[in-house]
Structure formats: C-alpha cells, structure tokens
Amino acid sequence: MVVMKMKFPFEKRVKLAQGLWLLSWLATVAGALTFTLGCILKTELRRRAEVMDNTEIHAVPNTLMVVGLASLGINYFAGRICQDALDAARFPRWKNLLKPYFAVACFFTALMLLAVVMSYAMKGNLEASLKIGLKNGIRFYKDTDTPGRCFQKQTIDWLQMDFQCCGNTDFRDWFEVQWVSNRYLDFSSKEVKDRVKSNVDGRYLLDGVPFSCCNPSSPRPCIQFQLTNNTAHYNYEHQTEELNIYVRGCREALVNYYMGLMNTIGAGVLSVFMLQSSVLVSLRLLQTSMEAVAGQENTEVETEGYLLEKGVKETVMEYMDPVLKFFMLNQVADGPAEGATTAPA
Structure with missing residues (x-):
C-alpha cells in the first residue's frame, strides 16, 4: 500500500524544490545549533566532573554532538539534490545514492530523537552519580x-x-x-x-x-x-x-540545575528533530515525483509522489533483508570451517 501519495504538477514541483532548498539550509543551521548545545552541556558537565562518580551522563552531550555534525552533512546534500531536482539531465546522478542516503539520514534523525528522550530520562543516573561524587568530595x-x-x-x-x-x-x-x-x-x-x-x-x-x-x-x-x-x-x-x-x-541543587539545562536543550533539539523530519519527508516526495519524468523530454508533465511505495513493515524489511542475508552468509561460511575434520592419510 502506497503511503502519502500526492499529485505534483510542474509548478508544484518547482515550489517544493525551492521551499525544500530553503528548509535544508535552515536545518543545516539547526544542526550547527544542536552541536553547539551538545558542546555547552558537555562543558557544564566537565566543570563539575570532580563531584560526579561516572561518565554515563556524558552520553547525552556526546550524542547531540554526533547528530549535530551528521545533520550538517545530511542537509548539505539535501540542498544539492534540490538544485538538481528540476534538471532532468542532472537529477539521475543521485538515483543510486538516494537509497543509502535516506537510510543514513533516518538513522541519525532517530538518534536525535533518542538524545531528546535521554535528556529527560537521565535524572536517575545523574542523581546517583552526584550522590557518590559529592560524598567523596566532602570526604576528601x-x-x-x-x-x-x-x-x-x-x-x-x-x-x-x-x-x-x-x-x-x-x-x-x-x-x-x-x-x-x-x-x-x-x-x-x-x-x-x-x-x-x-x-x-x-x-x-x-x-x-x-x-x-x-x-x-x-x-x-x-x-x-x-x-x-x-x-x-x-x-x-x-x-x-x-x-x-x-x-x-x-x-x-545540582540535579535541579542540570535537569533544567537538559530539559531546555531537549525541547530545542525536539524542534530540530521535527525540522529534520520535514526535510526528509519533503525530499522523499520530491525524489519520487522526479523519478516519473526521468528520461522524458517534456519535464512539465504532472507526476505522482509518495512517501513509501509499500507499507511501513514491507519497507523496513526491504532495508533489513540485505543486512540479514549478509550475516547469514557469514554464518554459513564459518560453519563448515568450524566443523571440518582432517581426512586420514
């Protein structure tokens, strides 16, 4: 079943490409902001490292910095794709790259959402870390x-x-x-x-x-x-x-301070996540609508775009099948080697 199917006349495709180009650069700035927020949180945590017992809480700023840098690359390529979207001669060069591009982009976008969840869920780890760290600080x-x-x-x-x-x-x-x-x-x-x-x-x-x-x-x-x-x-x-x-x-006092900081950052990153998701959805619609005019002289025809050609479950399995087959082939290749016996002379 096709998901989110829409019709795209030529004028609508032009507006979609132009709007997406602007949205992708806005998302690039938001990615830089996400990286900056991760650096700020990392710095604040390191300032109080002497009264913290473990570094598990650093998973939040580390994740924010990674997804912030990844967002810069993802949205840069999104902008380049938009520039070539209305040129039937140049757009096909992206055809083989778009599938892995969407896989990587979706992974880091999901990681961004995970960072938001972690920023709200790390209160227990933060409190346990401060409890032991402050106890040792007072003791020494x-x-x-x-x-x-x-x-x-x-x-x-x-x-x-x-x-x-x-x-x-x-x-x-x-x-x-x-x-x-x-x-x-x-x-x-x-x-x-x-x-x-x-x-x-x-x-x-x-x-x-x-x-x-x-x-x-x-x-x-x-x-x-x-x-x-x-x-x-x-x-x-x-x-x-x-x-x-x-x-x-x-x-x-420290738990209230850091949770207030992480909750504020989490709300900001959640906004970036929504913006990033909008870029990916719009880019997918643009891609599928442009594939219908590939190889045609008349690029002003009305086309159809969609988010998923199949259902969500079928699409996930389509991406997972190559990975599963790769691991299964490795297991089959390793099996005979482990059970092999030396023939008698």
Whole structure:
C-alpha cells in the first residue's frame, strides 16, 4: 500500500524544490545549533566532573554532538539534490545514492530523537552519580596536601557558594566526616584529644560546617560551629535559624540545575528533530515525483509522489533483508570451517 501519495504538477514541483532548498539550509543551521548545545552541556558537565562518580551522563552531550555534525552533512546534500531536482539531465546522478542516503539520514534523525528522550530520562543516573561524587568530595575536603585532591576544597567551597547549598543531602553530612586537616589541629589541646579519642576511627568530628555554607542573607554573623547546641550561642535556636546557613543539599541543587539545562536543550533539539523530519519527508516526495519524468523530454508533465511505495513493515524489511542475508552468509561460511575434520592419510 502506497503511503502519502500526492499529485505534483510542474509548478508544484518547482515550489517544493525551492521551499525544500530553503528548509535544508535552515536545518543545516539547526544542526550547527544542536552541536553547539551538545558542546555547552558537555562543558557544564566537565566543570563539575570532580563531584560526579561516572561518565554515563556524558552520553547525552556526546550524542547531540554526533547528530549535530551528521545533520550538517545530511542537509548539505539535501540542498544539492534540490538544485538538481528540476534538471532532468542532472537529477539521475543521485538515483543510486538516494537509497543509502535516506537510510543514513533516518538513522541519525532517530538518534536525535533518542538524545531528546535521554535528556529527560537521565535524572536517575545523574542523581546517583552526584550522590557518590559529592560524598567523596566532602570526604576528601581536608586533603589539600594530597596529590590529585589539592583543589577539592576549593571546588566544594565554590560549589556551595555558587549554588547556595551545603553538604550532599543537607548540612548534617559535614558532621559525619573530618573536614579539618590534622595539619591545623593542636593535638596538645585537651579538647582536640578528647574529640579524637571519643571517635572509634580516631577522627576529629564536630557539629560544624565550612564557611562556604554560610548564608550572606543571615541577619546575624554566621554560626559555623556547635550548630546543634542552643546554649553555646546567645538567642539561638538551631531548628528555627534557617537563614544562618544554607539548608538545601548540593545534590538537590545540582540535579535541579542540570535537569533544567537538559530539559531546555531537549525541547530545542525536539524542534530540530521535527525540522529534520520535514526535510526528509519533503525530499522523499520530491525524489519520487522526479523519478516519473526521468528520461522524458517534456519535464512539465504532472507526476505522482509518495512517501513509501509499500507499507511501513514491507519497507523496513526491504532495508533489513540485505543486512540479514549478509550475516547469514557469514554464518554459513564459518560453519563448515568450524566443523571440518582432517581426512586420514
């Protein structure tokens, strides 16, 4: 069954070719924009690589960059095809190239849609990556003299100030790690000795947070230490002093930031996908309408164009059959070699 069959007089074919030429160059610009969006997202993710545990989330920007570059080539050739569409002598040179061209174009267009889906579906992976990455970042906060971790403190401090957050889940995460380096502890002090001895692992733990957790909007000077001790500070109630430090965890802040960024990019790429699909559909109609005038002197005849000559299932199988036969031939060729026996002398 023919899908999307339409009649094309000469004037309509001319308008289709002209409009498609303009649409293909617009899609080329959109492809460059897709590549740029992928680069922006990649850069933003790399900026926070120290607080991320894995690189699975980079699949989204990597896919966007690949389909963006592919879109440039696909739409460039679409523009060239449109230029030759109304010349009966020049158009036949594309005849043998159009079938593989459409196969490649459809693959990368589907990959573009996959990138859109991934940008909305990666929240779980992003959150899991940040959970472990931030936990390690807080844990290594004090290791300013350790190679490879020298800038961990700086990274966490800038992160907490930029995103107005504190800790991984909340500020209490700092209570569970020793974030003050032994280099700055006076072990001759009784208070320090008592704190270290009271801990099973010999760590110096305290109910305090780094300065970067302080909220500059607080009406009082920031209270960093003995946060849960109401008697240690005048007119202080830790359960109501919400302005003193940031109460939101950095994982929540970063997930909201990156998901907002990816959702915005996903909406933009979805628009590019629709534009790219329009180019392919229009180009297919132009191709099939031009094949009817191939070899004719009178190119102004009315022709018919269609999207698919057969049904969707039959068309998919037509493209898949050569691939399946290729793999079947390889299996047959390998079979006798594996089971062959040496004849006796």
